[in-house]
Amino acid sequence: MELELNTVQQIIEIVGEDNVLTNLEERICYSYDGTFQRGIPELVVFPANTQEVAEIVKLANKEKFPVFPRGAGTGLSGGSIPMSSGVALVLTRMNKIKEINSEDMLAVLEPGVITGHFNQEVEKLGLYYPPDPASLKTCTMGGNIAENAGGPRAFKYGVTKDYVLGLEVVTPQGEIMHTGGRTVKNVTGYDLTRLLTGSEGTLGIITEITVRLLPKPKEIRTALVIFDKLEDAASSVTAIIRNGVIPATLELMDQIAIKCVENFNHLGLPLDAEAVLLIEVDGGKNQVEEDIISIEEICQNHHCRKIHIASLAEEREKLWKARRAVSSAIVQLKPTKISEDATVPRSKIPEMVKRLREIASKYNLHIPVFGHAGDGNLHPNILADKNNKEEMERVQKAVDEIFHAALELRGTLSGEHGIGIMKKPYLQWELGEVGIEYLRAIKRAVDPNNILNPGKVF
Template sequence: MLSKNEIVAALKQLIDPQRVLSEPEDIVTYSYDGTPHLTGAPAAIVHPVNTQEISNLVKWAYENEVPVVPRGSGTGLSGGSVPIQGGIVLSTVRMDRILEIDEENLTLLAEPGVITGNLAAEAAKRGLFYPPDPGSMKISTIGGNVVENSGGLRCLKYGVTEDYVLGLEVVLPDGEIFWTGSKSKKDVAGYNLKKLLVSSEGTLGIVTKVLLRLIPPPAATKTLLAFFPDMVSAGRAVAGIIAGKIIPCTLEFLDHVTINCVEDYSQIGLPRESGGLLLIQTDGHPAQVDEEAEKIRTICIEHGATEVRVAQTPEEGEKLAQARRMALASLARRKPTTILEDATVPRSKVPEMLAFIEQVRDKYQLEIGTFGHAGDGNLHPTCLTDERDTEEMERVEQAFDEIFKKAIQLGGTVTGEHGVGCVKSKYLPMMVGETGIKVMRRIKQIFDPTGVLNPGKIFFDEKKEETVSA
């Protein structure tokens, strides 16, 4: 095994030494991501600027059996870019160019380190629309979004990142460079490796270019905010809207705890007694949007809404949407540690899952606020805690164990958008079964026979987990 000094010296031969970091403050900076309670120290951090540099770096690491952990902006919530087994952190943030916007084929080609919000803004300047909008889009990279298959507020109508990926350039763990996919809307040539690489969480290859599909933007959008006495009636209103053949672009909820945290923080006039809030946005042709907004308002009232606010202008719409946008920040102010989870269930099971989360919260005496994407059953139970309190952290773990088991039992999943990383790896066998794990391990073996790329992620390895945990 190479020493840290040997690794750093070798990396400085491969790229500009100024782009190899290894000072103690660098190690700390790249030792964590957005996941609480998880760290790992890399030997060095590299900032390549093109595909060939990535290929050279990865090839060297492969030949010397040094782990490589790809990293975008480090906003991941499942520990994906944390170097839990040391090695090299390979940051893509210097590869941040949009290489082409093709207005005839409606595509955009970008390097992996482009910030998703910037990419969407560049598309908008040409009158085009990139719909996936993860809450982190102002800071997360498109490369991170692709390999996590990130979702967002608009995914009920527009789908998730994978629905917009047409092609990828990838560096394999042995340094070989390959391209998968094309600008053709229809392409069924061979196995769909592009789809396999989407959601691969940096364990199969390093994405070095992303070819995305763009669409024309909707002509109009209307925003509504509806308040309910409890989440059960809010859940029924959600079912009523969908049964009314309306697919809003956004259908989000906040529970009672979250409404009050937002109001404490921002005083935007949310009724504190409300048991649940729905933020609903409909978009499309102006006449259709007006008609749908009116239907949604009626359905909410029929299902017990105590108040429905309908924005009359886009600016008013922005104000109404603030409540949802501030949910996480408002909850996070309460305690030193915020654990945001993403248990997901079929839409019809949302009320049952929410009731269960409340039971678990009371059983383990924890502070949990829940918000999320009601339209696609993606819930974010958010535990407000303090990681220094080991006894409480044990209760948090037990509570989430129960929540994930319940999500699976209801036909859902342990993660709807944050990925498995290392924090969900112990639940994956429960989710996909023994055969599922066996097939996934074989796929990993084909792409990465020596296991140098992002080790310790997706697959649970008790021994290694014990030796490297923070």
């Protein structure tokens, strides 16, 4: 399908000439996300407000062209990739924080607001928005909602969906709809807010977001624990949870991940250690002190080599910078990264870690393992070279086995990246034919012309 000149002209009339990109050179820059997937859109459009979004979607239904909504393009499942056609709808111009309300403990904002920026703004007022995906300095809130993003703090605080109170959405047919509202309790009608959160741009375009906020934790302590054996790190994680300590974050990095990060950050992490845990506790002063002592004891009982406690903000930020760099830094090993986020029940972390290592050695692949061990959400990343056909075949087999393992341990294909394009082939393994058909039925009902983000999820 190709966009008619006349259609392009109409889009230009809606958003203005400066907000439409037509050149191939510019469109190529909207063909990717954080994966190796590519699809060049026919047009890139930057709407300024809900009204413009609605008009474009209406036009899309009339002229039958697909619309691929996106924010900063940092996704890890190919969810925002234009399937070599239609319009890439970039929502980054809609980037105002409209309200931060300390009394109702909520904020209202546009989808293009950068998550990290939002975090800072609410924290200035003594409030807290916990979801913190590693890309928080660039990713947008709209993208976070569409993918139901998680992050390290999910262990204690949950994920994006646990904070969304209400949405304004442009439906796949171009109508403007409001879901939820400004209250924590709301059982009026189906829970469309939750349906749209994590709908990966297939059921509506999020144009305004209302999120719940928490009071900012008073104290934070971060512990960096070094282990000679990866298994010991994994079993410490389960022991900490079993002992009733709920850290805000419980992050694991294996040896390959440590090496890659160290190459860039030079934090002095030991290159011969098999794993490190990055554990953060927050809350009142006494609680934090108590928790840190318990964690120290547990890790020592599990043969950790060393514990380093950071309480200064700069020192903690340094450790986190390292952790957040991992996902990008492992590309040092090989250029093509297949980033998985298969998630298992937290007690199965040691078993999952063991299986991942077996899979890596069976297929002779680099599979650094890092991630949110506390909530069972590991990030096994396979590093390969997409031009090496034989290697990519091995990758495919390894991915299959990783998903098998996760499901066998009663986990899920994706904890926080979404299905997008990358995990589409596996959806049936988890949902079954009935489950997939249910999703399709919803999609058909609200988007009969298959306009919004076609080719994704299923």
